[in-house]
Every structure is written in structure tokens, then in C-alpha cells.
Amino acid sequence: MTELLPPLLPLLVGIPLLMGALGAALRKSKRARHMISLGTLTAMFAFSVLLVIETHDGTVLAHKVGFWDFTPQVAIPFVVDALNSLVLMIITILGITSVMFAMATHEARARFYHPFVLILMAGVAGALMTGDIFNLFVFIEVMLLPSYGLLAMMGAKLGAHGARIYVSVNLLASTLLLFGVGLVYGTAGTVNLAELHGAAVDDPAVAVGGGVVLTAIGIKAAVVPVHGWLTRTYPMTSPAVTALFSGIHTKVSIYAIYRIYSVMFDGDERFLWIALLVTSLTMLIGVLGAIGEKTTRSILVFHMISQIGYILIGVGLFTGLGLTAGIFYLLHHMIVKASLFMSTGAIEETYGTGEIDKLGGMLRREPLIAVTFMIAALSLAGLPPFSGFVAKFSIIQATLELSHYWVAAVAVIVSVFTLLSMLKIWVGVFMGKPPADLEDRALAYQERMHGKRYLRVQAQAENPTLTIGPPTATMSAVLSGERAVRVPVKLIIPGAILAAITVFFGFGAELLMLLSETAAENLLNPEGYVEAVMDA
């Protein structure tokens, strides 16, 4: 089995690309595109589960693509160990649920939605598996190009300013990454991570090149002080796209930071204080930024930045416990954040606004969404019995282990603020009485988004005696009634699935913790990684 798997690794990139092209070629059939997209994502999920099982004992699978036998370093290495197989597994879960969400909001009907998502997934799989920093640059670009398309396409109703900022910042970071790759190649003579093992410790010149690479990836991970672009772009697109992006772009960058620091810098202790300083600032500034925001999504995006700080504490500590906690936090956060974006996004898609002041009383109207949101929000804030508690507890434990009391203090204070912010959404959106014009605004929004026919179908569903035709007095009476607007169940399901997963990882934390421990073990001792790539 272990011999059979490595040659199949490039398929994780190739198949989604191929299926994306096929989806783009199928112009007529929406259903075929839905099936192709969900089928491919499910297959990727199944394959990544297989990879998690194969690597759970610390095995590293590696395969090199290339036919130059005389220069083995000139090849495209694909490497999978416990860390990237876990991240890939969670990302494919997010891919499936967000495609379900986009199908419920009808965004997936757009001809290029599914092809873009599949190409995005191909880029993600490549960026996670590649063992070479130039290919990391290429795969990040493969991941970003369809994202630009998705952002511009789905954000068209809000204008393309979000897309402009997003493209500009990401292109700047990519150019910087390319500079870094050039510097590393010029100083070390290779871009293969396995060959670069420990190079940054021995040679300060390589460390500078590596520092440029890490800075560029840090911009993409939205670490303070280069976080501003995230909060101004993610709320500018549709909730479905925000949910998809939240779990993917910044998280792939975080994975790359973990991997590069582990292999290239060999966990060098000299630079760890920089990471701890940056992560503490990220936690604090992210959570404080959320205070001034007025829509659910912009609050959640600021929290995302704050949580990125928590995740990167793992790198800043670089101990067994620290890395384990950081990886656990990364996996937990991807699920919870997407769940929050989906449950608030379902309200936004139905009632036409995400502004807290214009919503209210959702606990009565939408009890299912309220429960989903509550679970994910409490998990985000780090309360038991959800996965967030285990994640935060182990992170703080790891900081105390090394006597970094100020980092632990910041982490505790920030989680109190996180809870307060979640309560702000809870009180504003779910408690109280709905505003008088809630129903009218929702209907106006539905009509604008889905056309008049949608309303007639809705009215007919409410009252089967009506025929679908021109509006009548009876129909408008039905529509203006108390129960005319409700979040459809299919919009709730994706977020609820993710909320269920966080509950599962809260009670069954030990399973995920063991896997994270293996991943941390691989990062602490990258020799296994290096050997696997060299021997492949």
C-alpha cells in the first residue's frame, strides 16, 4: 500500500484540474456541473482520508515527477505527511460544504463557479503537497487565479473594489515571494525544501532569503501588521465565497509557514521571539478591530485575524506541545470559522443584510440557525465541550510550559473579548424583537436576487391553492404574512454539518490530538521528511 500510494499523489492536482476543464466545457447542464464538482471533491476527501490513515504513524510519502535521472534535484517533489494530509482532509470537507451552500444560494448555477472551485482545489492540493518553494509559488498562483474570478464574479453586486484590493495585495505578496525564491536559489543553489534542510541555520544569507519568503507568505496569511487587506476584501463578496476562502487561503499560507520554518530553519530558536511578538499583536489587534464593525461578516473576519495569531503561536514556541496545539487549533479553526460564515451567511442571503442593527429576533424565527451559530461561536471563543476549548487550553498550556507568561495572558484576554464579540452578534441578531421592516426588506432582496418568479413560487408553496401566475391580492396577503420569509433548510445544512464536526472534535479531541501530535513530531524532526524526498 505504501509503495502504491506515492505515484498517485500528483493525481490530487491533476484530476480536479481536468474535471474543472470538463465542467467549463459543459455549457448547458447545470446538474452535470454540480455532479462533477461534488463527485471530484468527495473523491479528494476519500483520498485524503486514506492519506491520513497511511501517515498517522509518522510515515512520509514522497514522489518526484520528472525524468532527469542524472540530476535528481530537478524534479517536482510531492510530499505527504501527517500535517498536510490532515489539512487537506479538512479543506476538502470545507470544499464540499461550501459548494453545497453555494448550490443553495443558487450561486453555483453560474457557469464558471464549479470550474473555479475545482481549479482552486487543485492549487490547494498542490501547494500543500509540494516539496519545493518555487512550486509553492506556482501552486499558490494556481490557487489564487480562480479566487480572483470567484471574488469578482460573486462580488459583482457590491462592486469590484474588494477584488481590486485582493488582487493587488496578493500579487504584491506573490512578487515578493518570487524575490525570496530568487534570493534562496542564488544563495543556496536549490529550492528543494529537503535539500534546504537546515540551510538557513548555517548560512545567514540563506536565512535572509528565507525571511523574504516567510514575509511574503505572512502577507498572504494576513498576519498583523499586514492584515488590512483581509478585512476589506472578504466582506465584499458573497457569503458562500467568504466561507470557502476563510478555510483555504490564509490556512494554506499558515501551513507553508509551519513547513518552511520546520525544514529550512530547522526550528531555529534565534528567530522565535519575532514570531511570538507578531502573533501576540495579531491576536490583540484582530480582536480589537472587531469592536468597531457593524456587520456580522466583518466582525467574523476580524476574529479570523485574531485566531491566526493563536495558530501561529505553535511556530513561535516550536516545542512538541506547542506545535501539537497549533496544528489542532488550525484544524479546529478552519471548521468553526467556515461554520460561522455559513450560518450568518444564510441569514444574510435570506434577509438581505448582515448588519446587526437591521436584524433581530432570529432565535424565534430561525431556531436551527441559532443553535448552529451558538455552537460554533462558543467553540470559537474556547468554551467546553467544543473543540475550541481543547485548542485554546493546549495552546495556553504550551506557552506556560516555556514560561512565556505575557503570551498566555494575551491569549486569555483575547478569548474574553472574542466571547464578548460573539455575544454582540448573538444579542443583535438572535435576541430581541425583529425590526418592523425586516420582512419587507427581505422580500425586496429576494425579489431583486431571484426575480419575481421566485416570490410566486414561494407564495404557492405557502398556499397550494394559488397558481403560479401574475401577482394577485391573495398572494400579496400571503407574502406579507408572518411566515413569508424563512431561511431554507438547504442553506442551514452545510453550516450545521461543520458545527456537528466541532462538537465531535470536542468530545473526541483525543483522536485529533493524537494525529496532531504525529504531525508535530514530523515538524520537530524533519529528517524523515528529508529522507523520504531524497529517496523517492
Added chain:
Amino acid sequence: MSIAIAVGLLTAAAVYLFMQRGMVRIVLGFVMASHAANLLLFAAGNTAFRGVPYIGTSDYGEGGDPLPQAFVLTAIVIAFSITMFMITLAITTTHDDDTENDEESPAKVLTSTDTGDAAGSSVDTAVTGAAAAGTGGADASPLSPVHDFEAQDDDTAEVPNAVDGRRQGRRRRDVT
């Protein structure tokens, strides 16, 4: 040395252009920046004092390193496609290529809910439709940028001249 100077000049020009407001200038800045990065990659391959890295022209030991050239080739293709995308964004989404008008800036669009906000903005959100844009453009005013985007998407909304032209064409066909 000449490569180092070229990289420095290109980067300086790129940074200057990034600071401009117009999207087209920013795009030009990125073109400069990617050239600078490509030259840096070339320099990493020691092309300055080594032979031509083609098979058959020099020995493996004497030729320059061909790998950075492969990197540059890949990077050029990527930069080219993104440049095209950015130019498209610059010309299709707004009437001019200015990125941030006060009333259109994402910061305002996201935060402004009512006029005379504590932030001290004197922008009339009812006219600009900024508040409406925050809600997804549910009730955008006719003057708002949001409204314009919708009109552009709509096939029926065309420049009056274009409609006239089509009608005239039909008439002519009728006559013949």
C-alpha cells in the same frame, strides 16, 4: 552589477507606481516589479560570466544554470495572465480607473449605515447608495455605483445611441 542596478531601479519605479491611485498605474507597477523579480532570478543563475545554457552549446560545467530560466519562463506566464486580469478589472468596473473615491471606498461602504455618522463622514449615503451597498445593494439609489453595475449586467440597458443604431439598421433592412 548591471543586473543589480536594473533590479533596484525597477523596484523603485514599481513602488512609486503602487502608491498611485489609478488602477492602470498600479498594474504598470506590477509589470515593473515582476520584471525586477525575473532579473533577480536570472542573476541567481550566474548568466553574467557563464556560457549559454543550451544543450550542445557548452559543457554542463561551463554553461549558466538553466533552472532559473525555467523559473522565469513560468513566472512570466503567470504575471502576464494576472496583468490581463487586473487591466480588465481596471476598465470594466468603474467609469475611470481611480480606485478610491470617498463614497465608493470599501471602508465607507462597509461601515456607513446612517448619515452624519460619528466617524464624521459628510457623505450623503442616500445619494451615493453606500449604505445600500452594505446591505447588498438592496435599495440602491439611481446615482449609486451599485446601480450602475446592475445596469451594465442587464442586456436591455444599453447606451441610447447603440439602441438607435440598431433600430436604424432594422429600418434600413426593411427598406431594402
